[in-house]
Amino acid sequence: MGLFLKTLGGAVLRDGDGRTIDLPPKPLAVLVLLRLHDFASRRELERLLWQGVAGDTSNSLSQALGALRRYFPDLPRGKGSVSWTGRELLACDVDVLKRGEREPSARWDAIFAYQGIFLKGFRAEVGEGEFRLWVAQRQDELEVLFRRLWEEEVADAVAGERWDQLEKLGRHAVALDRFWQRGHAALVRALASNGNSDAARRHFGGVRRQLEEDEDGGYELEEVLEEAGARIEEWAAPSPGVRALLAEPAEPPMEPVPVSASESDLGAPVVQRKVGAVDDPHVPSRVRRRGVRFVIGGVVVALSALVLLARLPAGREATALRGSHAATTVSPAATCRPGEARAVLVDQDFKADPMNVVPPRRHFTTVWHLQNVGTCAWPASFRLHRDGPKPLSISDRDIPAQRVVPPGDTIQFPSSMVAPADTGVHGESWSLLEEGGRRVPLGGGRPSLAARIRVLAGPPPPCTPAQVEADLETKGYPDDWPVHTGERFTYEWTFMNRGDICAWDGSLALRFVSATPARMSDDSVRELRVESRVPASQGYTFQIPMRAPLRAGTYTETWRLVHGGRRAIPVNEAPTVTLRMDVRDDMSSLPVPAMCGRGQYAVAWMSTERPQDGIVVPANGRFVRKWTLANKGRCTWDRGVSLVHVRSVNGERRLPSRKIPTTRMVAPRSSYTFDVPIQVPGTPGITYEEHWSMVDPFGDTLRISLTPTIWAEVRVGPLQ
Known part of the structure; x- marks a missing residue:
């Protein structure tokens, strides 16, 4: 019948004439899973789509399969197996995308088969927690593949x-x-x-x-x-x-103007820049x-x-035009012949140093800045080649120069990498190669380029005062945000640890400096200390209880980061941070904020988490995980943006709250802290995890940073 399953940018089944076949969400989700995933049993499929649903989930799956058999008579009928031998006969846009990875000639079609993220906006109704996680993982994989194919096709088009x-x-x-x-x-x-x-x-x-x-x-x-x-x-x-200059000579022919021998001996003119x-x-x-x-x-x-x-005649002379369009000859540099090129490493953005501490599975990029220190120009065919296995690099491809590099010029060769899961020192070496594969010698005594990191074997050391680097990432409210006179609220500042190795601890604090014309924060709060370890590239949110004064006006407060009780820490190169609120006694004249519509909720970013992962919680014990999420979009979140429990590892969620909504609007570049109560299982010695995803008021899942979920991971201790 020539059916086609569209999954990129939505979820639609179409017939041979392009008409949409109307399927309920559950059967369509079952079809997507059977087409793109290998299942060992029906139970696994039931778990993905009917987790936590009361009733006979096996019968629900049978009903969904029955609805699909109208179009796919060969679907499995047994009670144990869900193996679909004819699934390859159903055309799917994911296959077109993946074919571009295997066959360069199919790359163009693959790029334009990608019409958006995988199953965008599709919901499979109740019991789909595990299914949403599976979808989010596929979204990441397919989007990364699409962008890589797009980059490769762009490179070929420009070349x-x-x-x-x-x-x-x-x-x-x-x-x-x-x-x-x-x-x-x-x-x-x-x-x-x-x-x-x-x-x-x-x-x-x-x-x-x-x-x-x-x-x-x-x-x-x-x-x-x-x-x-x-x-x-x-x-x-x-x-x-x-x-x-490039056209055929007109009548009468233009007379050539010879250039000097010193210029003509160099060959065809080349622009140097x-x-x-x-x-x-x-x-x-x-x-x-x-x-x-x-x-x-x-x-x-x-x-x-x-x-x-390059289309000009090479040799002893170049031609300039008489008249209004005069051509200028620029002295060129000859292209390097085999063995003539010379290079030196002048900088490396991510140094080849085992003191580069990177968490397991963390993505990073190293960039080598190579200068042409010879007397000839490198052709665009020069490339960086890895000299062995790739414990760090994501791609197997060489890194091409893809432009001419004249003498004295510097070119950057970056490589995207990911830290291994295993702890210890990991590294790889690279060489600059000519077109024929000959290695270009590097000055400064370096036989090759290197990338070397140390994957953390344990918690990072605490920062000394000189090591503390901080940036202000988000505010709880943008400046001049209106609040009603006498209103109580909590103001949040999220700071990022911009250091390379060390972690913040209780030595770092946010200290009150001044207020104009009066203070909004609680008079008893003079200083707030960091309550958990904050590794590099992670954030910490200070929460300050406040009450708007009874008199309307503009109120400001200034605070400062300090380390060890004495040393001031600059934030974004400024000595202090300031908040400014518009206190009003009449809120009726306020403009209506731009609220997010469907599809407009931006990806939220996890800025901090407390308490720290890996803590020991007594068996059957409870704790509260605090997650602060930032609105990184361009519109205001409405109430109802929620954290939703997706799955647990080594146990089940034991508390009834599986969905925790926001209770206020969240402006762009503002943040919101979720308090998630968690009770651990009663089995000592295990590691218990809870995974949560973020969902907008329309029910669409939002990725948090580059991950589909956020999670809490604790060790279960003895019963107390």
């Missing part, structure tokens, strides 16, 4: 100067995510290189204004897009004078601070001037 293809790739990227700045950079490059510099400027200006207007949502202009906007004129199509970070496809942009950093390669660019000038 081949296929600007129409690059434009389609850019438009597809920004249609999927209008804040994907590498997609906008690709589109700007394509428009400019196709001769439409006005459109490139308009597009860049529009994106920049959009980002500036949404500044409260946590977006900033990334380097790759900023530099693309600065180079529009450079990338634009050749001027009329250069076009005339310094190239910025946007030329390198993999230079990491200034990413938003999210605790877990996920770095993906970007837009690769080539020099239009090099391509144009």
Whole structure:
């Protein structure tokens, strides 16, 4: 019948004519699982879709399978097995996407088969906790695959100067995510290189204004897009004078003007210039601070001037045009012949040092800055090659230069990596190779490049005063947020540990400094200390009880981070942090805040957790886990954004609260702290986990940072 299962960007079953087949949510979820997942038994399928549902779940599964047999008569009928031998006959867009990974010729179709995140907006109704977790994991895997294929296709399009293809790739990227700045950079490059510099400027200006207007949502202009906007004129199509240079000679023929022998002996002229970070496809942009950093390669660019000038005759003389369009010859550098290239490592963003402490399974990026210290130009075919196994690198591919590197210029070679699960020191070495595979010698006595880290074997050491680095990540309310006179509220500040190794402890505190014209915080609160260890790249939220004064006006308070009771710690290079509230006795004239609609809730980011994972809780004991989540979007969260229990490991959740909603609106760049009560099982010696996901008021699951869930992990101690 030619059925097609669409899962990317939604969940739809279509017939051979493209018409939608109306299926209830549960049968459609069963079809997705049978098509894309291998099951050992019916019980596993029941657990994914009917967890915690009272009644005969086996009968519910049989009913769902019965609804599907109208279209798939060969579906399994037995009570034990759910193996579907004919599943490959059902076409699915996930197969098209994965084929692009195996077959480079299928990469283009794979990219445009991706129409959004896996099962976007789809809900399978009650009992779907495990199913949501499975969906979130597939979402991450498929989105990473799509972005990698997109980056590779962009690199090929730029290398081949296929600007129409690059434009389609850019438009597809920004249609999927209008804040994907590498997609906008690709589109700007394509428009400019196709001769439409006005459109490139308009597009860049529009994106920049959009980002500036949404500044409260946590977006900033990334380097790759900023530099693309600065180079529009450079990338634009050749001027009329250069076009005339490339055209057939007109009548009468133009007379050549000879150049000196010192110039002509160098061969075809080549433009020499310094190239910025946007030329390198993999230079990491200034990413938003999210605790877990996920770095993906970007837009690769080539020099239009090099391509144009390469068509000029090489040899003893170059020709300049008489008249209004005069051509200028720039002394070139000859391309390196085998064995002539020389390089030196001038910088490395993530040093090859076993003191680089990284938590297990944490993503990071190392960037090698190599300078051409020879007298010849490196061709674009130079590449970095890994010299052995890849305990750290995510990709097996070499890292190409993809642009000419003249003498004296520096180029960046970044590699996305992930720390192993095993503790200890891990590393790998890389070499710079010529086109034929010959290793380019590195100056400074280094035989090769290296990346080396130490995966934590235990808790990080506490910070000394000199090691403390802090950034303010979120405020509980934006400045000038209105509150009613006399209203009680809690103000929250979330600070990030920006150090490399050490953890914050109780030596770090937030101290009151001053208030104008009167204090809102409790007079008894002079200092709040950190109550748990805060590792590097993690956050901590201070909660300050406050009451608005009885007189309307603008009120400010200033606080300072201190270490050891004495040393002041700067925050974002400022000595103090300040809050400002608009206290009103009449709230009726306030403008209605922009509330989030369906699909507009941004990804929330976990900024802190308390108490710390790994603590020992007595058997059957209870504790409260505090999670502070930040609104990193561009609209205000309505009440009803909730934490929902997904699953437990080594036990079941024993308390009735499985859904914990917010009780107030949360403005952009503001935060909210959830208090989650947890009771551990009664079996000493086990490690108990609870996993929770975030759901918006429409029932759609939001990923927290780059993970589908957040979790609490504790050890169960003896019964007390």
